[in-house]
Amino acid sequence: MATAIAFDHVRKAYADGTVAVGDLSLEVREHELLALVGPSGCGKSTTLRMANRLVEPTSGRILLDGEDVTDVDAVALRRRIGYVIQNVGLFPHRTVEQNVGTVPRLLGWDRNRTRARTRELLELVGLAPDRYARRYPHELSGGERQRVGVARALATDPPVLLMDEPFGAVDPVGRRRLQTEFRRIKDELGTTVMLVTHDVDEAVRLADRVAVLSRGGHLEQLSDPVRLLAAPASPAVADLVGTGAAVRLLALGRVEPRDLQPAGGAGPVSANGRARSAVLRVGDPLDAAFAALAAEPTGRVPVHEGDRVVGELDAPGVLAALHRLVDGAQDAVPSRAAGQPEPSAGARG
Known part of the structure; x- marks a missing residue:
């Protein structure tokens, strides 16, 4: 897969001796969502802001589509x-419409x-648009303002989007x-x-891969969310993930036909005589399946594909799917960016 952004032995140190990012080598693949997580002060935001030169790197190179960002005019880059x-x-x-159109106007669009x-x-x-275009930011909820911010960032269809909390x-x-x-x-x-x-749940829910940083911007682990949860690469990563890994894994797994029992025991009416409220489909997340099972006294929920019931899911089926996720993660060695040194236990910013 092509590389969209590459950090090549990037370092950021300040005049007072503080090292925000030590020696970071990291590649962001084209079209992926890469999440940066880690404790406060680990250099997450600094790393992000070096990509568009809101913070200038002390040394190393940052390449955008193969071009060194320091060779590009900073305003044009942004x-x-x-x-x-x-x-x-x-x-x-400015109205919502005017806010979203900020960069197109700067670029001379008619x-x-x-x-x-x-x-x-x-x-x-x-x-x-008919409802929101002429509103002002103070007339919007927090979530609506955030949506406008995303729309503004996407206005000129940029190939890369940087998002900080x-x-x-x-x-x-x-x-x-x-x-x-x-x-x-x-x-x-x-x-x-x-x-x-800073939210591990958000990272594993949204990201294709997750990069865990420790103090000084050292890369502890770079992997897909399942591997991160099931096979932490270091004590620092395990501490960040915490004890809720199994619950988070439920949100990543999906209901698959191989996890189902033959249909027949669970019809449209549950054991208490009421119509079933839960409807599961092939491909639904396992956390939704777990919730449906918890509400069903029979312990079996019908699973649909299209207009037909293809089987029933029970608790052993959920457990089998969860084991498959974990086993797949543990079979692979947690990955690091090319050339990235092993994290030092004494790394500090």
Whole structure:
């Protein structure tokens, strides 16, 4: 797979001797969502901001589509890269439509093209243009402002999108909804995304791969979410993941036909005589399957594919699917970026 962004032995040190990022080598693949996680002060945001030169690296190279970012005018570079932050940073005196059209106007797009693109993006992020285009930021909820921020970052269809705690200021229910919606948008557009988050749940739910950083910007582990949860590469990663790995894995697994029992025992009416409220389908996440089983006294829930029932899921089926995830992760060796040294126990920023 092609590389969209490459960090080649990148270091960031400040005049007072603080090392925010030590010697980081990391590749972000084209079209993937890579999440950066780690404790406070580990250099996550610094790493992200070096990619668009909001922070200048002390040494090393950062390549965007093979081009050294330090060889590109910083302002021109930032117009090529979408950027979303936690507090959005919308212009309070401009309407939603004007905020989303900021970069197109700076690039000289005509009014009709800018307006058409703005309305297209508002539809994409779930904000009806006729209802929201003329509103001002203070008239929006936190989640709506965040959606406008995402639309603004995508206005010129940038190949790369940098996101720094983008959903952190949104309430938990709205945050989950935004995460789901954003993943849909990202998959639809094929954008390459680097996401900084302190939330491991958010990282494993959204990311194709997760990079765990420790103090000084040292890369502890780089892997897919299942491998991260099932086979932490170091004590630091295990400590970050915590004791909730099994629950998080349920959200990553999917109901598959091989986990089902033959249909026949679970009809449309449950054991207490009421119609079943849960409807499971092949491909549903295992956490939804677990919730459906918990609400069903018979311990078996019918699973649909299209218009037909293809089998029934029970607790052993969920457990088998979970074991398969874990076994697949443990069979593989946790990966690191090419050339990245083993993390030092004494690494510090």
